[in-house]
Amino acid sequence: xxxxxxxxxxxxxxxxxxxxxxxxxxxxxxxxxxxxxxxxxxxxxxxxxxxxxxxxxxxxxxxxxxxxxxxxxxxxxxxxxxxxxxxxxxxxxxxxxxxxxxxxxxxxxxxxxxxxxxxxxxxxxxxxxxxxxxxxxxxxxxxxxxxxxxxxxxxxxxxxxxxxxxxxxxxxxxxxxxxxxxxxxxxxxxxxxxxxxxxxxxxxxxxxxxxxxxxxxxxxxxxxxxxxxxxxxxxxxxxxxxxxxxx
Numbered sequence: 001x002x003x004x005x006x007x008x009x010x011x012x013x014x015x016x017x018x019x020x021x022x023x024x025x026x027x028x029x030x031x032x033x034x035x036x037x038x039x040x041x042x043x044x045x046x047x048x049x050x051x052x053x054x055x056x057x058x059x060x061x062x063x064x065x066x067x068x069x070x071x072x073x074x075x076x077x078x079x080x081x082x083x084x085x086x087x088x089x090x091x092x093x094x095x096x097x098x099x100x101x102x103x104x105x106x107x108x109x110x111x112x113x114x115x116x117x118x119x120x121x122x123x124x125x126x127x128x129x130x131x132x133x134x135x136x137x138x139x140x141x142x143x144x145x146x147x148x149x150x151x152x153x154x155x156x157x158x159x160x161x162x163x164x165x166x167x168x169x170x171x172x173x174x175x176x177x178x179x180x181x182x183x184x185x186x187x188x189x190x191x192x193x194x195x196x197x198x199x200x201x202x203x204x205x206x207x208x209x210x211x212x213x214x215x216x217x218x219x220x221x222x223x224x225x226x227x228x229x230x231x232x233x234x235x236x237x238x239x240x241x242x243x244x245x246x247x
Contacts, residue, residue: 004038006232014046019234020054024058038058051088051089051090062090066116068109081116085120094125110149110150113155117159140184143188157196163203163206163227165206169207171229174208181217189222202224205225212244
């Protein structure tokens with residue numbers, strides 16, 4: 001199973017559902033539709049509307065983040081996993097570099113993963129090195145640390161998707177070479193295998209994915225799908241990525 005996950009970030013109003021309608025229409029007629037899943041993570045303001053509308057359709061809706069407490073608290077503007085689940089979301093991103101840069105610590109991320117899983121949300125756990133880490137050849141150690149400090153043996157890995165997003169690639173148009181990306185994804189799966197004592201894990205790639213370079217990513221069989229940013233805001237660009245992947 002492959003995953004095509006769109007992270008809308010701070011984008012979208014109610015009428016933006018038209019974008020998803022076009023993606024859903026394409027998916028419902030696509031001969032390859034049983035080979036992949038489409039997930040969109042809109043802003044909190046759109047989760048309930050989108051989740052209700054696509055409840056019995058082929059698109060699943062997720063959240064871009066969740067708070068580190070399970071249900072209710074006195075934290076102003078916080079949205080808990082319980083609240084996200086209650087409005088129809090099935091997934092949540094945790095650990096995106098945007099949130100890490102705003103102060104999310106490993107302890108906070110661990111709590112987010114724990115409570116998201118407890119509330120039957122599937123977690124898309126984001127990891128990635130920055131430009132300095134890459135330059136100093138610390139990519140492998142940084143990724144291993146991000147995984148081991150947050151994901152615990154007691155967590156149900158079957159409900160966790162790991163998304164590798166090199167920070168230096170996000171929105172820059174720069175992507176890793178085929179060789180280094182392949183080695184990195186293999187390393188991530190080895191770290192997960194050692195931690196969870198299992199063989200099969202879902203690991204995605206994210207970072208300047210588009211319809212032109214997705215064929216190169218397809219050649220790396222260890223990649224199980226994509227976390228897509230800017231291109232997911234356009235139905236045409238998002239659909240082109242899927243079309244070209246299965247070309």
